[in-house]
Amino acid sequence: GRKRNRHLHLKEWLVAQIESGKYEGLCWEDEGKTMFRIPWKHAAKKDYKQTEDAALFKAWAVYKGKYKEGRDRADPTMWKTRLRCALNKSTDFQEVPERNQLDITEPYKVYRIEQDLSHHDSSRSLQLKTLPNYSKHFVHPSEQQNAANFRMEVRLLYQGQTVTKVITESLDGCFILQGHVPLGNEQIYGPCSAQQLSFPSPGSAALPDCLAEAMNRLLCHLERGVLLWVAPDGVFIKRFCQGRVYWSGPLAQHADRPNKLEREKTCKLMDVPSFLNALQNSLQGKGPTPSHEIELCFGEEYPDPNVPKTRKLIMAHVLPLFAVELLQRFSLGQTEEKHQNLTSNAKGKKID
Known part of the structure; x- marks a missing residue:
């Protein structure tokens, strides 16, 4: 106690x-x-x-x-x-x-x-109580449970082609950047125990020369990258690089025009209590499945109604795994029949 x-x-x-x-x-x-x-x-x-x-x-x-x-x-x-x-x-x-x-x-x-966040605490705890088993683990986790809740699947895409895909393991989150975080610069970059995901060289995707050149120019401006992490109440990001970064995700202001990340400001990309609330409504048939996908676009405006995302030079696609696992768990729980189908589809993969 x-x-x-x-x-x-x-x-x-x-x-x-x-x-x-x-x-x-x-x-x-x-x-x-x-x-x-x-x-x-x-x-x-x-x-x-x-x-x-x-x-x-x-x-x-x-x-x-x-x-x-x-x-x-x-x-x-x-x-x-x-x-x-x-x-x-x-x-x-x-x-x-x-x-x-x-x-x-x-x-x-x-x-x-920052004052404006303090009054959310009571509503936060109320919303978290609504999915009792899950939120209890999330808020008072054992170490192992803890690590599982903070993992993300991060994919880097060059012109729509996946060039890297990782599952992050660090509780401090993940740096997406060009090169490496210089040692001894924690006062600028935050924790060095965050996992580092470096952009692969443009040569790793089959791109025409003119595009590879444009990418190299863009990568120069992404040296300090972005730090991305999952906390008990949401998914957050902080942009350090000079190059601009745009995003879309559950808390994005616009779905049809660009959302820009301010430099060196912490920005919340997804809110856990809202997600749990929406999930509960969805399970009761009162709303759609909540969204949990986050996209980052480096150096080019996004969302961009005029240009498909497969034409964007560098993007990252982020999935917080706690959300993926919850959606799987609950959609499996709905009907026995659905469960049978999924188990046979999984080609022998064990699904709990």
């Missing part, structure tokens, strides 16, 4: 630390308490003192059970990376770079607490 009580979200935990006044330099930036400063001293600085300057990062590692005094080696750089990644991935926070002061004696970063 001890674990259950410990689960404050990062937002509640951080606000409690700011209010406690225990950490030098961790304080509110404005009277309305919408922004806060977080001390950000580099470990290589002469006046860096681990006990003080790493205290907050260490506290988060201890809180999350990642560091235990006397058991684990002290690793201030890793602690800082963990908290920074948690801040970057959370939709509750947005960094305010223009207020950062990184070149002064006591450097700090400023983050804004």
